[in-house]
Amino acid sequence: ATPMSIAVATGVGATRGILVKHGAVLERLSDATHFVFDKTGTLTEGKLRVVKIESLSEMSEARLLELAASAEQNSEHSIATAIVCLAEQRGVSLMEATSFSATPGRGVSCLVADQSVIVGTREWLAMQNIEVSETVTEKQSAFEKAGVTCVFVAVDGKVAGLIGVEDTLRHDAQQLIDALKAQGIAITVLSGDRQAVVDAVTARFGNIERRAQVLPQDKSAVIRQLQEQGEVVAMVGDGINDSPALIQSDIGIALASGTDVSIESADIVLSHNELIQVDASRRLAKRTLKTIR
Numbered sequence: 395a396t397p398m399s400i401a402v403a404t405g406v407g408a409t410r411g412i413l414v415k416h417g418a419v420l421e422r423l424s425d426a427t428h429f430v431f432d433k434t435g436t437l438t439e440g441k442l443r444v445v446k447i448e449s450l451s452e453m454s455e456a457r458l459l460e461l462a463a464s465a466e467q468n469s470e471h472s473i474a475t476a477i478v479c480l481a482e483q484r485g486v487s488l489m490e491a492t493s494f495s496a497t498p499g500r501g502v503s504c505l506v507a508d509q510s511v512i513v514g515t516r517e518w519l520a521m522q523n524i525e526v527s528e529t530v531t532e533k534q535s536a537f538e539k540a541g542v543t544c545v546f547v548a549v550d551g552k553v554a555g556l557i558g559v560e561d562t563l564r565h566d567a568q569q570l571i572d573a574l575k576a577q578g579i580a581i582t583v584l585s586g587d588r589q590a591v592v593d594a595v596t597a598r599f600g601n602i603e604r605r606a607q608v609l610p611q612d613k614s615a616v617i618r619q620l621q622e623q624g625e626v627v628a629m630v631g632d633g634i635n636d637s638p639a640l641i642q643s644d645i646g647i648a649l650a651s652g653t654d655v656s657i658e659s660a661d662i663v664l665s666h667n668e669l670i671q672v673d674a675s676r677r678l679a680k681r682t683l684k685t686i687r
């Protein structure tokens with residue numbers, strides 16, 4: 395009866411937008427003890443908006459946006475998209491960026507109009523020996539307590555300003571977290587963003603684990619640690635960054651709106667892009683395995 399029930403469940407799943415790539419994953423999913431979620435684009439919509447531009451130099455806010463957007467035009471990060479979108483909305487024409495390089499989990503650097511432009515985290519600036527003053531740190535904390543991610547812009551080796559970006563939780567994120575918690579499932583939010591931002595954005599979820607400032611290459615190590623503690627881990631993600639973690643996890647789940655790489659790396663793809671389908675998948679797996687065992 396085993397292969398039959400699995401085939402039926404796989405078919406039922408497909409009609410509900412739950413695409414199970416191979417039946418064996420249903421057994422693992424029915425045993426899952428711990429769900430790990432990427433933050434940006436998974437728990438949140440991934441449509442970032444610039445909510446604040448603040449110059450910390452003589453530079454005008456318009457010039458700050460112009461330089462930052464010119465630097466970010468070659469990056470695929472959702473922060474880059476938000477900055478470039480705003481520039482376009484404001485009719486700012488972008489300048490050419492040369493010697494461009496992007497470092498995952500940190501930011502970008504390049505030359506724009508003969509000026510060195512660096513956009514990213516404060517660690518990214520520090521790695522290039524750019525000093526961040528105490529006043530700037532206070533501003534950063536204020537942003538982050540409100541759930542706003544602080545993007546630093548440095549021009550010619552000096553902090554020129556800050557750009558605040560914000561995202562919205564998916565409409566069914568809370569419902570999903572509540573449903574999983576009610577079943578005694580442990581939850582971890584895994585993010586490259588800062589702790590204060592992760593805490594603020596997910597405050598309503600109550601008692602869960604929150605792992606912040608995890609670099610893209612370290613996300614899968616977090617999954618492995620949980621597995622070593624005996625947890626059966628499901629990972630839900632959407633980004634290129636999440637792909638190694640999706641592969642390492644016992645059950646990799648991707649949203650269809652995610653990157654091609656994450657969809658390829660996952661065992662289950664949710665084609666309706668509804669987060670609540672994560673719980674529907676788990677319940678489908680539970681029911682299927684109950685019939686078999």
Ligand code: ADP
Nearest residue numbers: 434469471473474499500501513514585586587
């Ligand atoms: P997340 O897990 O939130 O998607 P990432 O690991 O991609 O985060 O990035 C971590 C942090 O690095 C971001 O919150 C941002 O501050 C910074 N960062 C990464 N790429 C860029 C970029 N292209 N422009 C500006 N900041 C960036």
Ligand code: MG
Nearest residue numbers: 432434435633
């Ligand atoms: Mg993401």
